[in-house]
Amino acid sequence: PPSNNPYERTSLLTFSRFFTYIGAMSVAIVTVPAVSSLGGGNDATGYQRLVFILVIIAVISSWIAFFNTKERTVVKGEKISLKDYKNLLKANKPLLIVIISVILSGSANSITGNVSLYFFTYALGRPDLVPLFMGTAALVIFAFPFVPAITKKFGKIKATRAVALYQIILGVISFIVYMTIGPNVIYVLFVSVTTIMCSALPIVTTISMIADTVDYGQYKTGVRSEGLIFSMNSFALKVGMAVASGVVGYTLAIVGYVANVEQSQT
16 A cells, blocks of 8 residues: 555545546547547547557556556565455455445446436537536546545545535435426536536545555454455446446437437437
């Protein structure tokens, strides 16, 4: 770990997430115009070429990080057999709780992202606003600097729970209002910005809590298993994205979606 101090971890992860979101949102903003440009009118070709370029950038970036990152806090590694994994996970209840939250929040966020192209194209009739909508997520970086101070004052668990609850309530209210007033570009963008700003704290503290569960697992079992725990976090993120893709895909199929035509009321 970069530090044995939980609050220092949160500060470091805040810095990391700041640049992560800049990269992610840059891709989100340029995707639609880049696909159009690279594909020459063929979206399938455009996406293939864009992904190829992004993969090259990702591989080069990963190698740069690998060769230039040094351990500051060295922890003696322990060999763990596959049969020990079950007992380690069973003893680490906080880890399972955080992993479930990662899957659920990841699914919700991915569903919003996946459905946005269809929503702006067919509900609002403004596909040109997709890059702007995706770009609003970048505003979360302005809330990141406040995360370490908030978690130090109120604690990660209490602060994250309060903010997450606020997000849920805001989401429910926003959808009720949307169903009342109908499609409205300004309203949709306003709600997007508001919810994004509220997500800064959970984004950072969730991954920080994953690091904390490594310490908890060692406390309960005497075995330190960073590899297992952080691989579970990565797996949970992939599960969340897979669930989101399935939900959006099957929902579109059920309601009879047909691409590039005027949609039915359903």
